[in-house]
Amino acid sequence: MADLINFINKTSLPSLTLQLPHLSIAELTTALMTPDHASPILARIPTKENKYTKYSDYSSISNLIMLYLYVHRPSRRANKSSKKDYFRQLIPFLQYLYTTEKTDMRELSLYDMKVYQEQLTGKYRKSSTRAKKIILLQAFTAWCFKLGYLTDDLSKGLASVIIKKEEVPEKDINHNELTSAIEFYKANPKIQSLIMILATTGLRLQEIAESKWCDLLVTDSGKHYLIVQNKRGSTRRVFILNKIIDLLMEYRQTLQLGIKLDKQDPSPFYPNRYGNHYRTSTLSASISKRLSAAGLTTIDGHRITSRFLKHYFAHQTYANGATIEQIRAALDHYHYSDRTMNHYLANKLRPEKDASDYVNLEFLNVDLETDYRKNNVFPFRQHL
DSSP: OHHHHHHHHTSSHHHHHHHTTTSOHHHHHHHHOOOTTHHHHHHHOOEEEOSSOEEEOOTTSOHHHHHHHHHTOTTOOOOHHHHHHHHHHHHHHHHHHTTSSOOSGGGOOHHHHHHHHHHHHHHOOOHHHHHHHHHHHHHHHHHHHHTTSOSSOGGGGSOOOOOOGGGSOOOOBOHHHHHHHHHHTTTOHHHHHHHHHHHHHOOOHHHHHHOBGGGEEEOTTSOEEEEEEOTTSOEEEEEEOHHHHHHHHHHHHHTTOOOSOOTTOOSBSSBOTTSSBOOHHHHHHHHHHHHHHTTOBBTTOOBOOHHHHHHHHHHHHHHTTOOHHHHHHHTTOOOOSSHHHHHHHHHHHGGGSOGGGGSOGGGOOSOTTTSTTTTSOOOGGGGO
16 A cells, blocks of 8 residues: 555645646646556555455545546547546536535435536536536446445436437538538638548548558559548548549648658648648637538538538448448447457458448539649649
């Protein structure tokens, strides 16, 4: 136990615990994002034994450090964005304790959790917002109970939140209006390529922002694939249309970036105007603004975000014959029914079984090679 306490005292975590009621959620989140202390702390957790079994003793650890260990636990390979969201959603619960007579969640009862949920109901009007917070809190408290940190399973004091149907936005996009939005940016290869990527691949904005040019490859059959990191840390191959590659190359030339496929080229797959990687939040705000400027909305007239184009991709591919398994694989929601066989055959099967093949691209009425670029043709194929 002394070894554990000594190690923790050498970190910034004890001072953060003391300042928990006074620091902002953003300040605490930033300070807790480094995962460096998680494994050393877990390795120093003392083991005790009763007449039934051996168990790890977490009793000397504060609530905030337990939250830190939960978010950075090795068994869950969450990305930075997800971890940041976990902290933002769960830190308010720990800060709430300081407004009550109980400043440690180990003192709480199931009734206390019910009272906290009622406060959330009064504070957040949207049921979808409350549902997210409750789900994360249920998972965190259930984890603490499983480890023996809590004597009562506080997650049982939280009721599931039913999301109201009217709060779920209609995400259907009119095919012709998407066509018009793409043509609206026919003189802007940067924006046109991004809209097409989102509509024909199902990629997340974060995956686009973080990918590098060296992650792009071309097969013997001439199909281009982008190797992207999935949310869980694994990788998948995403089919990128040749028309999109041409647009990206044209845009890269304006930035004086290389257009030859090069495994040693660390430049961004989709660079900003300075040739650097986009921040996901910046790219999200930019594409939403561009889609709005092009007059693209949902069928019900709601504002479009990049996530809506992911839904469009799923709907289009399914309507045109792609299987559920193909779509799940393309969207990184795929679960293998026969893991071993698929592991060995994945790279051979997927190049010929891409959900993106089912997106109807005939909506592009402009000839990307010859329309407004009649006097400035880019023979990109010679550079591959």
